[in-house]
Structure formats: structure tokens, C-alpha cells
Amino acid sequence: MSPLVTELRAAAGRENVLSAPSELAVYDCDGLTIERQPPRAVVLPGSTRQVAAVIRVCQRQGVPVVPRGAGTSLAGGCVPLGEAVVLALSRMNKVLSIDLRNRMAVVEAGVANLQLARALSGTGFHFAPDPSSQAASTIGGNTATNAGGPHTLKYGVTVNHVLGVEVVLSNGSIVQFGPVGDPAGLDLIGLLVGSEGTLGIVTKVWVRLMPNPQDFHTLRAIFADVADASNAVSQIIAAGIIPAAMELMDQGILAVVEEAFHFGFPTDAGAILILEVDGPRAGLDRQQQRIVELCRQFGAREVLQASTAPQRELLWKCRKLAVAATGRLSPSYLIEDGVVPRSRLPQIIDRIAEIGRRHQIRIVNVAHAGDGNVHPILLFDERDRQQVDRALAAGREVLEECIACGGSVTAEHGIGIEKIALMGRLFAPADLEAMRRVRQAFDPSLRLNPGKLIPPRGLSPLDRGHPQ
Amino acid sequence: MQGNGFHNAKLFTAVNPAATIDYALFQRCVHCGLCTSSCPTYTELGDENDSPRGRIQLMRMVADGHPLSDRMRRHLELCLDCRACETACPSGVRYGRLIEPFRLAVEQADQRGEARYDWFREIVLFRLFPYADRMRRLLLPVRLMQRLGWYEMAERLGLFRVIPGRLGRMAPLLPSRLQTAPRLPKFLPAVGRKRARVAFFVGCVADAVFRPTHWATLRVLQQNGCDVFIPPEQGCCGAIHFHSGDNRGARRMADANLVAFELDRYDAIVVNHAGCGAMMKEYGLHWQDGLQPHRAKFAAKVKDINEFLDNLGMVPPAGRIEAVATYHDACHLAHAQAITEAPRRLLSLIPGLELRELPESGICCGSAGVYNLNQAEMSDRLAQRKVENILSTGARIVLASNAGCLLQIQRELRRRKLPLFVMHPMDLLDLSYESKRPWRG
CATH class of the missing domain: 3.30.465.10 (Uridine Diphospho-n-acetylenolpyruvylglucosamine Reductase; domain 3)
Structure with a gap:
């Protein structure tokens, strides 16, 4: 047994350390399956004091530490680069x-x-x-x-x-x-x-x-195409209404969602919006009415309210589980997390389709449309090297396009490994240098999740996050 | 693949336990991890090797040629096969169709490799459990001891703890008072307007231990206008064999049932324990031979009692039951058969009954077939977790539609000396139909 494992066991308890190669393999990636690297050990501490003890061991041994929750992240944030120790906090769950x-x-x-x-x-x-x-x-x-x-x-x-x-x-x-x-x-x-x-x-x-809001109304609106739906979204915000949520799903994802959850979406629809208004009961009807008018004005062919609680739950389930349901279409996916100004949504969705065609990668979209946050899902088979490369190239282009539209490469998934090279596109060298200094102030030896979020000096925006 | 320290590697140089699994089934998993929180063993242990996503990765590694190490094997054996992950999976991964053939192949390789004779499996599981009459004869002395109060005394004195291994774990699983009931007839007529003709599936352990529940189910069916046929030639569904790695034994059981039930005579084959129902609904999937179409046709007729009554439109019972109850989702009903609302709807028709939702209702109670005999520690942890959740509802009555869950939950309650009633929903419905005056729980 390596001295590292012996020390980790002493720090966190024998039952909280995994070191068999087959067990480590399970911790080699998160939801981004194209970047994999097994850790040197996995520690499942039961207390903050054990976490501290593990960090001290890793510092002494000169080993990087990568924290992990449930491993559902989508940008490779918890991939243990550099033969790191994974610190999984799943046992601290009270x-x-x-x-x-x-x-x-x-x-x-x-x-x-x-x-x-x-x-x-x-x-x-x-x-x-x-x-x-x-x-x-x-x-x-x-x-x-x-x-x-x-x-x-x-x-x-x-x-x-x-x-x-x-x-x-x-x-x-x-x-x-x-x-x-x-x-x-x-x-x-x-x-x-x-x-x-x-x-x-x-x-x-x-x-x-x-x-909790006193009440909420959940609506779905059906559009012939994405442009109409996105224009409706912009107009609703422009009209001074802030709905609790405004979500868009395009035709490609609708087919999958329908297969998985049998909601009854028309599969010929170009896009649907899920809209929710909430707050004090007084005034909700008025808001809803205004939203319905605006949706119709932009060509919605049907706007319906989810009338029962189970129907509303199913509607949200469809939206929330849509991405993961794409396993029905293809063995692997890459989900991007681009942001554009709301008014540019139709344009970016068009460009995404064009990029997909050019790289021969099927792309379906969900979007937090109200925020201008679009999640194109690029479908491929990770065992086919060429497809992986095409998907990565297409994903990169999509994000470049978001930046060109005046947007950003992430709203909520984080930078992780996947988008680290693009940080140079978002920030000036001096900004990145300032971030490096902040990081160094907290972690002078750079042992905490190295290779993530803040790019090392000299990483070109054209590079992949880390060498294969 | 050899000489790298993996103890069992030799067994699998010839046969890869993942060989019979369609690789596309692995590829359905996109590694999103949304299944993890539904998994009882991950919830308890927090190790992703004990999560569905992790186990799929382990099995896929074996499919890709990685030898099966002892550690991998332990993680795979710790799986309850409760299939809660299938309910959680957005991509429709059919996890049961991965873990079941995989474990079957491992089990078979074991038998070929070292011819290890497992007396418990061969005698208790395969020759005793599946035969209700043999079980009943064996339980006769238990019943006598219970009547004389000796059984309770033996339990109090801890005498069962000296019985080694899985037999020792079986003793406290038995209900503290095994009830007797007359043998089931071949036919019972509908009460009132006739609405359906059904066959009733009797099963093995369920009949030996829960015959009063069978009677209750039959009376409820009669009350709902069903002519009920109980073909006497029927036997065990085969689940015990199937889940213990005896594929051929399971098929033998299944095919005996094909002969026993004359399908065209019935609108449905009604079954009141989820484990049997789940097995029989999958008769058409497990074996691809000449009889497959017939098995598939049989499977299509199988209906869980809750599902059947809910579809039929149950006649509301009249007897008041003033009590607080909670309903536990048996894995083989909720996850394997996707039936969760029907039993709740039926129970809500009982006048006076307050049904409180059980937190983590869909998390396995640790019974899981013979898991509670083979994986004692995890089984006990899950039983304790289940009972904590039950207690948090303040209910006096716990309802579950499966023999294994009923035994497991009542054992844990008795260990803690908690006076809750553990019943099948049909027991409570029957009570409501039959009662002349209000019953207070």
C-alpha cells in the first residue's frame, strides 16, 4: 500500500478511503464523459475535521485534491487531473x-x-x-x-x-x-x-x-418556430413582466421528451415555451392574460395552463429531465451553456443549427430563454474518435458564436475543464492575472482542483482544456 | 487478463459474465448521475461504486474485458435489484436487464468453477420455499410453539441467535402469530352484478405465511363482482430461482404455470404480491424459445390486484376505519411495474382512514427477495431507515403490497417492540367491506 493511502486512512478512517483500481475508475469523470482520468485515491470523509486532515496529508505528500458532490456536473469540474485525490462529500449529508x-x-x-x-x-x-x-x-x-x-x-x-x-x-x-x-x-x-x-x-x-409564493400558474405555449418563441420571450420581459420561469424546448428535444414522459406535446411544433408566473394571487390572472396575449401576438398556436398539480409536475419533469433523456437518441452528449442577450436568441439558435449541419453533429436545444441561456446538446458516440472531435469542434464554435453575439460561455454549469481555454476569450490577460493572484492567495501551492476554472498562463483559447 | 491479482479472473477467461448483455443497453446510460439519489445503497453508503451509475460502469468495464475483481463483485452483489434507478432514469436505462443476467452469469460461473455446494440455496431456496405445502408442514411446529408461547420465549431468550447464518435470520422474520386459514377453494362466485372473470395466483411463501391475506383479496374481488378461479395445479412464479441464479429452474416454474392457467377463460390473472407479479409480467422477456409467444401472452394477462381494481373501478367499501395509515411502495410494484397511484386511490376510498404519505416511500425496505438473508447488514440498515420514516408519519397502520416487505417491516417493528399493524392493502379493504361497526386503529 502506498504511503499516501496509509496516511489518508489514518486521517479519515479506513472505511472512508477507496484505493482499488476498479473502484477508482468509477470516479474518473462527471457528466462530461469525454474527459476521464482515474484518481489516485477517493476519500469519503464523515466530518469537516476529517476533510481538514485529508487536505493536510495531501499537502504533505504534494498531491492535488479535487472536491466532488454527486458528480453530476457537466463541465468536468470534478475530474481528478494530475492523479489527484478525490474528496467526495457524499457522506456529509445531514x-x-x-x-x-x-x-x-x-x-x-x-x-x-x-x-x-x-x-x-x-x-x-x-x-x-x-x-x-x-x-x-x-x-x-x-x-x-x-x-x-x-x-x-x-x-x-x-x-x-x-x-x-x-x-x-x-x-x-x-x-x-x-x-x-x-x-x-x-x-x-x-x-x-x-x-x-x-x-x-x-x-x-x-x-x-x-x-413559497401564494400561488402560481404554469403555462405551455406552442410555436411554429424558435424565432417566434424567442421573440415572445423578449417581448414579455420588455412588457415589464418577470415570470418565475421561461423555458424553451426546440423540436429536436421535444421528440425525446415525448418518448420519455408522454406529456402529449405536438411533435410537429417548432418550439414550446414553459412559462410560470407566481406571487400574490391578486394580479396573477392579469399577468397570465398579458402573457397569453403576447404569445398569441407572436404566433403561438396554443397557450394552455396546466390545470392540475400532477400536470404541472409532469410539465416540469419534462423540462428538467429533458437533457438526460437524450440517452434515448445517442450514447453520449456534450451540453453547452452559452449565454446571449435575449434578443439574439433566434439568431444563435439558427447559427447552432448551421454549425451542427456543417460538422455533421445532431444538436437539440433547451434554453432558459428568459435569461438568454441556451443549452445546445450535441449528440455523438464517444467510442468514435472522429465524432468526438467533430462534436468538440462544433461545441467550441457554438461558444465562440455566443461570445460574438455579446454573450458568455457559461451561465450556471461552470468552466471546469471544458471551457477553461475559452476564458482567454472572455477576459483580458490582466483580468486573468488578477484571478490567478486571488487564487494564489488562498492556495499558494495550487493543489486545490488544479487545471480548472482559471487557465494557466499561456493556455491558448484554441487549446483543449488539458492534454490528452 | 491473468496473473494480475484478481482472485476470480480465472473463472472469466472463458465466459465473460457480460457476454450475453446487449451492449446498446450500456450505451443508454449517459452518465448524468440522476439515479444516484434514488439508490438505497448509495443513499446509505455514499460510495458511487454502490450507485446505479457506478455499477453500470463496473459491468461495462467487465464487458470491455476488465476482469471481475472481488471488490467489484461485492459492489454488484450489494445491489438490491430494487430498480428504483429505472424509475429515476430519464434515458430509460433498463438496469434490471443489466444486473440480472450479469449476476446470473457470475453465479453460473461459480458453480462451474468450483462446484461449491450451497445447501441453503439448493434445499431451502429451491426445494422448500417454492412449495407452499412443504412450507406449511415445516411451519407446523412453529405454529404450535407460538400457540404455547414458547416461540416468543425462545426469541426473548435470544435462542434464535445461536442458529447460524441465514437460517438464524429467518426465524425472527416470521410473524409473531402465524395465522391459519382454510385451504383456498377452486372457485368463488361474484357478489352482486358480475363484472369480470379472473384467475387468482396463489404463489408459495405468500400462501404459506399470508393465507389470510389471500382470503381477504378473494373476498374483495367477490365484492367487486368478480368470479374468481383458483387453478389448483399452479405453483411458484419462479422468482426465487430466477433471482438466485437458477435460470432453468425458473423457466420450469414458469412453464408449469402456462399449463395450469387456461388463459382464454379469464379476463386477467390477478396477483396480490408484487414480487410474483413483477416476475410473471416478465415471463415474455427472459427466455427466447418456442414457448416465448405463449409466455408473453400469459404475461400480458397478469395484473396486480391494486392495478386491476383501480382499472375496474372499485366499489367503495362502507365500513369506517378511524385510523392513520401510511403506504410503503414495494419496489417490485413501484419500480418494476410502475404502480404507485392505484393502491393510494383504493385506500383513499376507505371511510375514515387518513392516509399519510411516507417519506422515502420508494426506497427499498431491505427485504428484496432473499437479500435480507444474504446481505444482513445492509438489509438491517434499510429496515431501520424504513421504520424511522414510518414513525415520522405517526401512522398506526403500515400497508405494503408484497410479502417480503410485510415480513421485513414487521420484524423491525417487533425488534423495537412497536405496536403498529402491518398489513396488505387488501386486508384493510376487506376489513372495511366486512365490518359492521367502525374500527379504531
């Missing part, structure tokens, strides 16, 4: 307290988003970020990637809902930022959220609880 008077809950990092939602059911409060992976993804992972979800259109992303964090720093010390309502001084919580495990390992999170 909801520690729910404090309704202060509208706050305290959870360990490994608590699944949906687990928290269940713990809150019946209290009249909820945690607002609802990423599509919420059934499995953890609050720690949501924090690391600053996750979003359909309802972030109105309620904001994870950073708006984290009041405090407990973090293990790269030297093994345990610190706590927050919980505070309005931080004085530097906003270190804002810095930590979305840092993808490069500044410290978040072990505990104080989250904001939002009161």
Missing part, C-alpha cells in the same frame, strides 16, 4: 438545522438539493435554486458552480441564496464566512461561491429560505 424565524437552513455540503426541498416541505419555505440535476446534485456542488435553474430568472442564482459557508482552506485550517445578511468588508462568500473548489473546500452551507 440537514443540520432549519431556522424559519431567521429564514435560514444549515446543511452539510453533501446534502442533495432535493433532499433539502423535502426537508422543507410543509414549512412554507424553500431554497430557490433548482438546477435540473436537483434530484441528485448537492448543495456543496451547487455552491461550487454557482448553479442556476429555471426559477433563477426571477429569484437569482445560488450566490444570491448562500448566507454563509464553512470552508477548509488549502493549509487545512477551518474557517467560516458569514452567515450575515449584508456583508461588511470584502464579500468573501461571493468569492467562494462559483469558485469550483479552487479556493477551498466548502463543507457546510447556510442557505437562505424563501417563502
